[in-house]
Structures are given as C-alpha cells and as structure tokens.
Amino acid sequence: MLSVAEAQHAILKLVTRAKSMRLPVTGAQGLALAGDITSTIDSPPYDKALMDGFAVLAADLEAAAREGAECSLIVQEEIMAGHVPRLPLAVGCAARIMTGAPLPEGTDAVVMLEESEPGPQRKGMPTVQLRPAAFRAGQNLLRRGAAMKRGETVLSAGQTLTPAAIGLLAELGMADVAIIAPPQVAILSTGDELVPFAAEPGAGQLRNSNGPMLAAQIRDTLAAPQELGIARDNEDELRSAIEHGLQSDILLLSGGVSAGDLDLVPGVLKSLGVRQVFHKVHLKPGKPLWFGVLESTEDNAAAETLVFGLPGNPVSSFVCFELFVRPAIRKLMGRAHVHRGTRMLPLAAAHTHRGGRPVYLPAKIETTEAGACVHLLAWQGSADLRRLAEANALAQLPAEAGTYAVGDLVTVMPLTAE
Ligand code: AMP
Numbered sequence: 001m002l003s004v005a006e007a008q009h010a011i012l013k014l015v016t017r018a019k020s021m022r023l024p025v026t027g028a029q030g031l032a033l034a035g036d037i038t039s040t041i042d043s044p045p046y047d048k049a050l051m052d053g054f055a056v057l058a059a060d061l062e063a064a065a066r067e068g069a070e071c072s073l074i075v076q077e078e079i080m081a082g083h084v085p086r087l088p089l090a091v092g093c094a095a096r097i098m099t100g101a102p103l104p105e106g107t108d109a110v111v112m113l114e115e116s117e118p119g120p121q122r123k124g125m126p127t128v129q130l131r132p133a134a135f136r137a138g139q140n141l142l143r144r145g146a147a148m149k150r151g152e153t154v155l156s157a158g159q160t161l162t163p164a165a166i167g168l169l170a171e172l173g174m175a176d177v178a179i180i181a182p183p184q185v186a187i188l189s190t191g192d193e194l195v196p197f198a199a200e201p202g203a204g205q206l207r208n209s210n211g212p213m214l215a216a217q218i219r220d221t222l223a224a225p226q227e228l229g230i231a232r233d234n235e236d237e238l239r240s241a242i243e244h245g246l247q248s249d250i251l252l253l254s255g256g257v258s259a260g261d262l263d264l265v266p267g268v269l270k271s272l273g274v275r276q277v278f279h280k281v282h283l284k285p286g287k288p289l290w291f292g293v294l295e296s297t298e299d300n301a302a303a304e305t306l307v308f309g310l311p312g313n314p315v316s317s318f319v320c321f322e323l324f325v326r327p328a329i330r331k332l333m334g335r336a337h338v339h340r341g342t343r344m345l346p347l348a349a350a351h352t353h354r355g356g357r358p359v360y361l362p363a364k365i366e367t368t369e370a371g372a373c374v375h376l377l378a379w380q381g382s383a384d385l386r387r388l389a390e391a392n393a394l395a396q397l398p399a400e401a402g403t404y405a406v407g408d409l410v411t412v413m414p415l416t417a418e
C-alpha cells in the first residue's frame with residue numbers, strides 16, 4: 001500500500017497540463033498569471049510633488065542659506081492636483097503646489113507649506129518667505145518613472161493576483177488579463193442510502209453532506225465545482241453519471257470504493273477506460289482512496305481527466321480532499337506551493353495513540369499569550385462532521401503506537417493558512 005507521500009507524488013506526476021484564459025481583471029483575484037506583465041507606462045507619469053507646499057529651484061534656497069537670510073520668492077502660479085503648470089520655474093520664483101500635482105519644469109525640490117509664510121506683494125505679485133529646517137535638492141518630490149518605467153516587467157508569470165496586483169493592473173489600464181484557468185471539478189456522490197441534503201431521510205437513509213462539503217472545499221481553492229448529484233449503487237446508473245463527469249478536468253466520486261459488494265465504482269471506472277494509478281493508501285481516515293486518469297486519445301480531443309474515488313465517510317472524504325485533491329488542483333492552477341504547510345505544536349492534553357496507520361485527527365490550534373498549542377478533538381470516527389466542524393487543523397500522528405504527554409510536540413496542518 002502506498003504511503004501518503006508516495007500517493008501524493010503519484011498524483012502530482014500526472015498533473016502537467018495548465019490551460020490559460022483571459023478574464024476581466026476584477027474577476028481574477030487569487031488566480032495565477034499565465035505570463036509576465038510588462039508596464040506600458042511610467043509611474044508616476046510626471047514629476048510630482050509629495051507634499052503640499054512650494055516648488056523651488058535649489059539654487060535660490062542655497063544662495064539664501066549662504067547669506068544666512070530668509071528666502072523670499074515670487075509665487076508665479078498655483079498648481080492644483082489634476083491641473084498642469086503653465087510656466088517653467090523662473091529664477092527667484094516659486095510655484096504653490098498641491099500633493100500629487102505635476103511640478104513645473106526645472107523644479108529641484110518642494111518646501112512644505114508648514115515651512116513657509118506669506119510675504120509682502122512685489123511688483124503686484126504675491127511672495128512667500130521660506131525657512132526650511134533642513135533643505136536638500138530633490139526633497140519632497142518624485143521623478144517620472146521612479147516607481148515603474150515603461151517596458152519593465154512588473155509582475156511575473158505564476159504570481160497570484162493579490163488586491164495590490166489588481167490595483168497595479170488597473171494603473172496600467174488593463175481591462176483583462178491572462179491567467180491559469182481554474183479547473184472544472186465535478187462531484188458525484190454515490191450510495192443507495194443517500195438523499196439530497198434538503199430532503200427528509202427515511203429509515204436507513206442519510207443526507208448527502210459530502211456533495212456540498214466537497215463543493216465548498218473546491219471553491220476554497222478557487223476552482224469551479226459542478227455537483228452532479230447522487231448516483232445509486234447500480235452499474236448502469238453509475239456508468240452514465242460517471243461518463244458525464246469525465247467531461248470535467250477532475251472528477252470526484254464519493255463512496256463506493258471500499259471492499260463491499262456494492263462498492264462498484266472502481267469496476268465501472270475501469271470499464272470506461274479510466275486507468276487505475278493506485279487503490280488504497282496507508283492512512284486513517286481515508287484508506288480506500290482510489291485514483292486514476294482518463295488519458296486523452298487522438299480521436300477524442302477532450303483533455304484528460306483526473307479521477308478521485310473518495311471514501312464515503314465524511315471525515316475520510318474531507319481528509320482525502322485536503323491531502324490529495326487540493327494539491328492536484330493547486331498544481332493545475334499554477335501554484336508554486338501545492339501542499340498545506342505544517343507546524344510542530346505542543347499537545348494541550350495527554351493522548352494515547354493505538355497505532356497501525358498514520359492518522360490525521362481533527363484538531364484545534366489555540367493561540368494564547370503564552371503561545372500556541374493543539375487540542376486533539378474527541379471525534380467519534382470518520383462520520384463525525386460535528387467535531388470536524390470545530391477543527392481548524394489536522395494533527396498527524398505516525399503509524400507507531402505511542403503515549404503522548406502534555407507538551408509533547410506533534411505535527412499539525414492548519415486548515416486555514418496556505
Ligand atoms: P462508502 O464509502 O460508500 O462505503 O460509504 C461509507 C459511509 O459513508 C456510508 O455508509 C455512509 O454512512 C457515508 N456516506 C457515503 N456517502 C456519503 C455522502 N455523500 N454524504 C454523507 N455520508 C456519506
């Protein structure tokens with residue numbers, strides 16, 4: 001039986017294809033860029049003031065400083081944000097300027113408004129007295145192109161579109177952008193005992209909770225879920241529902257992959273030409289996991305489909321999604337880091353592990369002023385969604401049996417972080 005790492009490796013080896021598509025920038029949040037982005041503009045687009053104050057020539061200020069005198073300058077014009085200067089800056093003159101406004105030609109620096117005082121009129125023109133505390137040519141202004149020059153690569157292929165990156169694309173005037181397309185992921189829940197979650201289960205029946213849960217896990221990765229509903233445990237119904245699901249990039253089946261008489265999924269998949277890559281993984285919960293691939297054939301232009309047969313118990317389905325499906329989706333979406341990260345955290349309470357298989361336990365990380373610790377939740381087996389819904393992490397214990405004391409470090413996989 002494959003280990004978790006071997007199974008993950010076998011899956012990721014088969015994930016090679018990444019499709020790109022163009023999307024409106026506003027709809028591309030969190031997706032990865034399909035190519036580099038080259039700037040088409042200089043930013044800022046003109047030399048601009050970073051402070052409210054006066055645009056000046058350095059020579060005027062330096063001459064006044066040498067003589068130990070205040071610098072008195074004629075105010076030749078006022079430039080508001082959104083307006084353009086009418087004149088180049090003349091010797092002995094300043095221009096009143098607002099933050100962000102374009103500087104008149106020749107400006108060497110901006111003196112803050114707080115370091116100025118209005119002076120007496122000269123030749124019918126207003127004047128200003130400047131007393132900068134420490135003057136330096138180049139102060140309080142930004143030159144055209146200082147942040148970004150036309151032709152520079154400003155975002156790289158594979159980078160994800162954060163809110164700031166979306167702002168940058170808007171600054172470049174881009175309406176749409178090429179991104180790596182999120183895969184279409186179909187979900188088929190199987191089992192004679194299942195009813196749609198909105199229905200009232202009869203005797204011996206259960207609501208289909210896996211369908212909505214898996215759809216939510218898929219949405220969390222930004223891929224597109226498509227729920228195909230419930231198929232009964234008979235070959236004909238399974239075959240036609242699975243055939244439909246094989247049109248997606250990924251097909252998730254829940255249930256029907258254990259060793260029972262009605263676990264028909266592996267047989268039906270094989271009869272439809274889906275090649276089994278592995279069946280069963282050494283872990284708990286989730287051991288019956290089945291994985292295969294429908295390879296594209298020459299006369300069938302459809303791209304290949306990755307097929308996951310997830311065990312039907314809800315916690316098993318959840319854990320298998322996190323460990324095996326999510327990394328495949330993330331690789332298809334061009335992510336550099338496909339696996340969830342782990343941390344070593346001290347146990348909040350003693351625990352006895354019976355061993356046998358590596359386990360992934362619903363757990364809760366608690367962060368206090370003293371630091372973080374992890375609680376193993378008292379789950380009642382792989383159908384216990386109630387405890388799973390309390391968890392914010394999965395704690396991993398190895399196959400070996402062992403007794404753990406309070407404070408012993410265990411590996412924990414937070415379910416919230418990347
Ligand atoms: P299976 O893997 O088909 O043997 O299913 C194992 C158990 O998981 C079943 O007996 C049900 O209790 C449960 N189960 C299967 N499918 C679902 C589902 N879609 N939603 C909730 N529970 C399920």
Ligand code: MG
Nearest residue numbers: 190191255256
């Ligand atoms: Mg079943």
